[in-house]
Amino acid sequence: MKNMVSDKGFGLLLAAALLCCVCASCAKPYIYDKDIALTCREIHLTQYEGETRILVYSNGKWDASMIKPVQWASLSVCDSDGIGDMLFTYGENQGIARKAGIAIAKDVSKDTVVIIQKGMNTNPQFAFVDEILSAGAQAGEYKEALVSNVFASIDQIESSVIYYQYGEPGPKMPIGGSGWIKSCRFEPDAVWFDLEANQTGERRSADIILRLNNNYDVDFSITLRLRQNAN
Numbered sequence: 001m002k003n004m005v006s007d008k009g010f011g012l013l014l015a016a017a018l019l020c021c022v023c024a025s026c027a028k029p030y031i032y033d034k035d036i037a038l039t040c041r042e043i044h045l046t047q048y049e050g051e052t053r054i055l056v057y058s059n060g061k062w063d064a065s066m067i068k069p070v071q072w073a074s075l076s077v078c079d080s081d082g083i084g085d086m087l088f089t090y091g092e093n094q095g096i097a098r099k100a101g102i103a104i105a106k107d108v109s110k111d112t113v114v115i116i117q118k119g120m121n122t123n124p125q126f127a128f129v130d131e132i133l134s135a136g137a138q139a140g141e142y143k144e145a146l147v148s149n150v151f152a153s154i155d156q157i158e159s160s161v162i163y164y165q166y167g168e169p170g171p172k173m174p175i176g177g178s179g180w181i182k183s184c185r186f187e188p189d190a191v192w193f194d195l196e197a198n199q200t201g202e203r204r205s206a207d208i209i210l211r212l213n214n215n216y217d218v219d220f221s222i223t224l225r226l227r228q229n230a231n
Contacts, residue, residue, distance in 0.1 A: 015200040016054040034059060045089075045117040045171050051089040054113055058082055058106050059102060067101035067112070069100035077103060095120045095153030116216055125149045126212050128224045137231045143190050144224055151188040156214055159184050169207070179208060181226070198228045 037057040045052065052217040056062060061081050066073075072091040088102070102113040129145035136142075150157075159175045176183050180196040191210070198204060205228070
């Protein structure tokens with residue numbers, strides 16, 4: 001009987017010792033040892049407004065910012081020291097699907113989160129009514145009609161121009177640079193071009209290229225030949 005009690009007491013002491021070890025292990029703070037890690041690098045959102053939190057793992061201070069500012073979303077960094085998170089808030093998307101990127105960096109380590117929001121417009125239409133627009137020699141705005149249902153996504157339209165000289169096309173360049181087409185603006189069913197006066201004595205021409213792209217599932221371009229008469 002004496003030996004049995006002794007064995008039982010020893011077992012209790014061993015259990016208590018193990019419990020102390022477990023408790024000591026639990027009390028030890030967890031230290032993350034990597035510069036940057038993400039639970040996901042691509043997030044898909046519905047077309048409705050909302051917000052989503054993005055968790056970042058790090059062993060120190062990190063920075064986060066939008067790769068390219070967009071009007072439809074904002075980023076708020078809640079905690080950028082160690083394991084922290086940020087809040088991505090977005091509006092309703094009545095246009096085509098759209099994309100935004102978030103860059104996260106700690107020292108030389110970098111990572112990216114891509115966010116894609118579904119759009120209500122799943123069948124975009126975008127075309128010039130005519131292939132050629134003839135403009136007068138005087139300065140001013142000239143209109144070309146569009147067949148389009150993408151007015152809610154005009155911030156995703158890229159505009160460029162190719163000027164012709166002596167019948168030969170030059171390099172593609174943004175509208176509004178050093179050329180005689182100064183800008184373009186969009187309406188739901190038309191696009192307006194702001195032209196300088198043509199004082200060269202000869203008719204001049206250029207190709208206007210409008211590209212609709214969301215870097216996701218829509219990517220196509222349309223071209224208009226613009227001819228301006230001379231005084």
